[in-house]
């Protein structure tokens with residue numbers, strides 16, 4: 524049976540470090556500020572938003588939330604982001620995705636000042652990650668947090684290890700692959716058009732599932748002893764818990780996968796809490812950079 528990697532514990536350690544560093548920043552008269560912009564009400568995002576503002580306050584940050592009506596125009600969202608870009612009290616801007624269909628998410632993301640882009644989605648940060656300029660980049664929170672869990676298990680140098688990332692999104696799959704590559708892993712990105720996905724997954728020493736399909740990765744896809752990082756957060760009906768009830772599952776079929784894996788992240792309590800912790804870490808890094816200070820954390 525696999526070791527269960529407890530993301531809540533590692534995330535709490537990260538948050539503890541962020542809290543201490545934020546307190547030290549206060550001596551320089553700097554308070555990290557995080558602004559979250561939400562357009563409309565996406566129920567799947569509510570948990571995330573609540574966890575995020577609670578953690579930001581716990582870290583001693585300024586935490587500002589702008590909740591806009593679902594029919595807000597693209598121009599109005601652009602104007603808000605531009606105002607936050609020049610607001611000196613704000614060091615991190617996160618525009619909650621998905622956005623309503625009439626708003627071009629790409630346009631909004633590219634409007635965010637790259638040095639406040641705590642999601643790491645702006646072309647500048649994507650390019651820096653891809654070219655190894657990580658010291659001045661902001662790295663996407665979910666892959667960054669996943670990488671921290673992988674480091675706990677394998678150290679910072681993944682030389683000789685093969686990693687398979689299932690999923691090629693700009694938000695998780697691609698940046699995850701870049702981080703693994705930067706750590707010297709041999710990386711394959713798999714997706715819906717990959718031939719014999721189970722066989723490919725069985726070659727992975729490190730298997731990252733980020734496809735958004737509930738329990739798609741089965742136990743017999745997992746190489747014995749492999750490290751499995753489950754990025755999926757899927758809410759599925761759970762009639763056994765009562766009528767209208769639901770439960771969270773990952774992209775990995777946990778019960779079968781934990782029999783083969785050497786280590787595995789659960790859902791909930793794995794990558795999710797790490798995403799929040801890294802958002803705090805990125806906001807702290809940004810606050811340091813804006814103040815001309817160096818952050819020697821993480």
Ligand SMILES: Nc1nc(=O)c2c([nH]1)NC[C@@H]1CN(c3ccc(C(=O)N[C@@H](CCC(=O)O)C(=O)O)cc3)C=[N+]21
Nearest residue numbers: 568570571574618619620621642791792793795796798
């Ligand atoms: N611009 C943007 N950046 C994001 O990073 C972003 C986003 N938009 N839109 C929504 C998704 C989703 N997301 C989550 C992060 C943590 C948990 C999390 O903490 N999950 C708990 C779930 C706790 C529970 O529901 O019981 C866990 O996995 O343990 C969930 C979801 C970030 N997202």
